[in-house]
Amino acid sequence: MGGLPAGTVNGFAVHPANAQVMLVAMRDGVFRSESAGARWMAAQGGPRNAAAVTFKPSRPNEAYAATIDGQIFVSRDGGQTWAPLR
Amino acid sequence: MRRAGRLLLGLMLLAFPTAAVAQPVASRESFEHVHALAFDAAGRTLWLGAHTGLYRSQDGGLTWAKTSLPTQGPGPDVMAIAQHPGEADVLYVGTHEAGVLKTADGGRTWTAANSGLRGLDVHGLAIDPNSPAKLHALVREAGAGLYRTTDGGQKWVRVDDGPPGETKVLASVNIPTGMGGIFLYAGTGEGLQRNPDCF
Numbered sequence A: 001m002g003g004l005p006a007g008t009v010n011g012f013a014v015h016p017a018n019a020q021v022m023l024v025a026m027r028d029g030v031f032r033s034e035s036a037g038a039r040w041m042a043a044q045g046g047p048r049n050a051a052a053v054t055f056k057p058s059r060p061n062e063a064y065a066a067t068i069d070g071q072i073f074v075s076r077d078g079g080q081t082w083a084p085l086r
Numbered sequence B: 001m002r003r004a005g006r007l008l009l010g011l012m013l014l015a016f017p018t019a020a021v022a023q024p025v026a027s028r029e030s031f032e033h034v035h036a037l038a039f040d041a042a043g044r045t046l047w048l049g050a051h052t053g054l055y056r057s058q059d060g061g062l063t064w065a066k067t068s069l070p071t072q073g074p075g076p077d078v079m080a081i082a083q084h085p086g087e088a089d090v091l092y093v094g095t096h097e098a099g100v101l102k103t104a105d106g107g108r109t110w111t112a113a114n115s116g117l118r119g120l121d122v123h124g125l126a127i128d129p130n131s132p133a134k135l136h137a138l139v140r141e142a143g144a145g146l147y148r149t150t151d152g153g154q155k156w157v158r159v160d161d162g163p164p165g166e167t168k169v170l171a172s173v174n175i176p177t178g179m180g181g182i183f184l185y186a187g188t189g190e191g192l193q194r195n196p197d198c199f
Helices: B002-015 B017-021
Strands: A009-014 A022-026 A029-033 A050-056 A059-067 A072-075 B034-039 B046-050 B053-057 B064-067 B078-083 B091-095 B100-103 B121-127 B135-140 B145-149 B157-160 B167-176 B182-188 B191-196
Touching (some): A009 B182, B046 B078, B091 B121, B135 B167
Parallel strands (some): A050 B034
Antiparallel strands (some): A022 A050, B078 B091, B182 B191
């Protein structure tokens, strides 16, 4: 699990078409793995205080994250980059 | 004239039944604390579990409506959501005080699915992507432990103590263990952990 900061993992999601690709939601942001969790990278623009994350099954490269207070962020590149939903 | 108005209203309700039961739009302030987020299998409905209940969005998270659940009080505190991988109308939620609830009609009606659970404080819920009738539930406090059902929640059996640390999220991941099963991942207070789902 290299690359994840210490702390609580609040949310977790797996890419619908590639189970090696995973996202976690943590206080420090959203993190992404392409190795089933062996290595992790911080996702660009991922929200702090992330509480939950999910992929959209009908558009597998689309992912959504919620902060603890309910702000929604969206990614359209499989969780690599994120922006607030507007 | 008044009778004609009532007739017109009745015809409108018949024509647009969902409008008659639409829930008021919920602001994100009403969530208080978000715990879980999941799309249905078709990618149409985005579900959000929060301290104040279960919410649904039909526009990708722009607006939300609260879903009525058959529990006492204002909540329940929805800790986990597990969506069926192939049937968009089938969804399970794990709650802080009412155990597991299941819908098979997209959230219109719910039934408790707690037979065999020794506690009702469910903090994690995972559905097997290959065998959707098989789920795992993580119970805290009374009856704490990891439970499994193989019949869609009709009967749960305790498997073990579950992962160490406070579980926040549970997921079955379609990665073969090499021993005949797949992996169960848990997000906890001690980080991300995984175990073979073939005890």
